[in-house]
Amino acid sequence: MKLDDSTIEKRLLHLPDWDYFDNALHAEFEFENFKDCFSAMSRIAFECEALNHHPDWTNVYNVLKISLSTHDAGGVTDKDFKLAQAIERIVEPEDE
Numbered sequence: 001m002k003l004d005d006s007t008i009e010k011r012l013l014h015l016p017d018w019d020y021f022d023n024a025l026h027a028e029f030e031f032e033n034f035k036d037c038f039s040a041m042s043r044i045a046f047e048c049e050a051l052n053h054h055p056d057w058t059n060v061y062n063v064l065k066i067s068l069s070t071h072d073a074g075g076v077t078d079k080d081f082k083l084a085q086a087i088e089r090i091v092e093p094e095d096e
């Protein structure tokens, strides 16, 4: 079920790397180099398969841009927050 804007904004208070616009959650992560970036991407890919939920993402060298939305629902759902949290645990483990 698509979440409403105020629910999304409230839940984003716990995810400071993420913004909400264009009906999706967005984050950008910068790594030391391509190897570190792609390594994080492959770890994220396993989480996506486990959750059966997949990001729109782009990678240029050491930068990873991720957008999360639930295509079937036409907006942001709990699945997107679950995946955003899983991505945070991979990319920013020291924040846990």
Ligand SMILES: C[C@H](O)[C@H](O)[C@H]1CNC2=NC(N)=NC(=O)C2=N1
Pocket (backbone or CB within 6 Å): 052, 053, 054, 055, 068, 069, 070, 071, 072, 073
């Ligand atoms: C059949 C399968 O469950 C769907 O295609 C899933 C897979 N991953 C998905 N990922 C995202 N981001 N949105 C979806 O609607 C979606 N649907």
